[in-house]
Amino acid sequence: MLIYHHVADDTPRVSSVTADELRQHLQYFKDNDFQVIALDVLINQLRSNLPIADNAVVITFDDSFENNYTTAHPILMEFxxxxxxxxxxxxxxxxVGPVLSWDQVRAMAADGVLVANHSMNHEHMTQLQPGESKVDWHSRIKQNILEAERRILTETGQSHKWLAYPYGEFNSELETLVEALGFIGIGQQSGAIGAATKLSRIPRYPAAGQYADLANLGQKLRTLAFNITHYLSADQQVSDNPPTLRLQLKVSDFLPGQFRCYAGTEVLEPEWLNENTFEVTASKPLNRGRSRYNCTAPSLTKKGYFYWYSQPWLN
Incomplete structure (x- = not known):
């Protein structure tokens, strides 16, 4: 699954692709026989334990930007x-800002675009307000998610119960709330999607800025999801710094000796606690804000493909 934000040449490069770059991406999908599927198809496959094609691609946009309608939408409709x-x-x-109007949202929905929840006002959803208790936080965020969903239903007739976390920020409490409300949680951490993907933290690959280059993007499209069976220590909210990532996964289509994790440019050698459980810890504390550990290993059976997992951290 891919995440885009702006489609323009006068917006921050880190979150933008130009119209030409978007067209190049779509042409690449077409020329290389990728299956571009709708998000509801993917969610149904995950919920029903149906196989997901290795060449499946899902396209998403965050943040309600008007250029999604004026620039991106005609190109996507053309393809x-x-x-x-x-x-x-x-x-x-x-x-607030150069955002879509409801008329534009409705026009997109009428053309078959799926419209989903990104919170009411693009909040930092994991943060407590001054003096706020965890109980009050829970009530406020629950109301936020449900009110945003209600407004989308009222304006478009759609209610998918998918929440893309603003800024990609979530923690175990937010994941639990999202699951209790019957929602799917979607992040901004990179990674492939497979049968074992956790439905409260579905990953997406960024496709803008430095990642818009087709050589980079094409490689990311040929990745596989690790079969993770237990998230033993993987709460995005950092308590110990540097944090320890500890996962249990099925080791069948890769060699443990070829498994590596990275914290920025630092290579993290995994410690295997048993034949299918590993942990890694960076050597230095993480900077304040958002960061990640990325873990990869080449597939034994699918030539040119490699497994990819990204663990987001919020410090």
């Missing part, structure tokens, strides 16, 4: 590719 926009209804209501 006939389905896609999803994650919007914040409060930002649209209050015209």
């Amino acid at each position: 006939g590719f389905p896609y999803t926009i994650f919007i914040s209804p409060g930002s649209i209501d209050n015209r």
Whole structure:
């Protein structure tokens, strides 16, 4: 699954692709026989334990930007590719920044675009407000998610119960809440999707900025999801710094000796606690804000493919 934000040449490069770059991406998918599928198809496959094609691609956009309609939408319609926009209804209501109007959202929905939840106002959802208790936080965030979903339903007739976490930020409490509400949680950490993907933290590969280059993007599209059976120590919210990632996974299609993790440029040699459980810890504390450990290993059976898992950290 891919995440885009702006489609423009006058917006921050880190979160943007130009119209030409987007067209190049879509042409690449077409020329290389990738299956561009709608997000609801993917979610149904995950929920029903149906196989997901290695060459399947899902296209998503975050943040309600108007250029998604004026620039990206005509190009996507030209190719006939389905896609999803994650919007914040409060930002649209209050015209916060260069955002879509409800008329534009409805026009996109009428063309088959899936419209889903990105919180009411693009909040840092894991953060407590000054003096706020965990109980009050829970109530506030629950109301936020449900109100955003209600507004999307009222304006578009759609209610998918998919929440793309603003800034990709989540923690175990938010994941638990999302699951209790019957929602799917979607992050911004990179990674492939497979049968064992956790439905409260579905990954997406960024496709903008430095990642818009087709050589980089093409490689990421040929990745596989590790078969993770237990997330033993993988809460995004950092308590110990540097944090320890500890996962249990099936080791069948890769060699443990070829498994590596990375914290930025630092190579993290995994410690295998048993034949299918590993842990890694960076040598230095993480900087304040968001960061990641990335773990990879080449597939034994699928030439040119490698497994990829990204663990997001919020310090």
